[in-house]
Amino acid sequence: MTDTQLMHHHVQLTINGQAIRVPAGSTVAAAIARLPIEAYRHSVQGEARAPLCGMGICYECRVTINQREHTLSCQTLCEEGMVVTTT
Numbered sequence: 001m002t003d004t005q006l007m008h009h010h011v012q013l014t015i016n017g018q019a020i021r022v023p024a025g026s027t028v029a030a031a032i033a034r035l036p037i038e039a040y041r042h043s044v045q046g047e048a049r050a051p052l053c054g055m056g057i058c059y060e061c062r063v064t065i066n067q068r069e070h071t072l073s074c075q076t077l078c079e080e081g082m083v084v085t086t087t
Contacts, residue, residue, distance in 0.1 A: 013082035028073035028084055029054070029061050040073060040086045 009024040015032055022031045029051045032040060039048035041062050051061040054074050061073040064085040073084070 011078050011080045011082075013078050013080070013084060015084045016086055022078050024078070026078050028063065028065065028071075028076045028078055028082070031078050032063070032073060032084065032086060037086055042087055 010021045011024050011026075012019055012021045013028075013031060014020070015035055016037065018035065020031055020034060022034065029040075033051075039050060040060070041049045043049055049060045051074050052058040053060075056072050056075040059072065062070045063073045065071040065073075065076060066083055
């Protein structure tokens with residue numbers, strides 16, 4: 001797929017039960033940011049956590065993708081039919 005085709009192509013995924021369409025090439029973290037979700041996960045003390053570094057170092061953006069826990073949403077590209085669960 002060329003860059004021009006990629007710019008006009010969208011994928012649909014489900015985040016916390018809500019369907020969302022995003023441009024192909026978007027990260028899961030970017031897709032989640034489009035929704036009114038305040039926490040991607042919670043710390044062991046119960047504090048809300050969300051992406052901090054955006055490059056996979058801080059691990060604050062971990063979510064469950066297709067039943068795989070602790071996936072870095074900032075490093076994972078959205079795919080058609082993907083199912084994402086936060087917190």
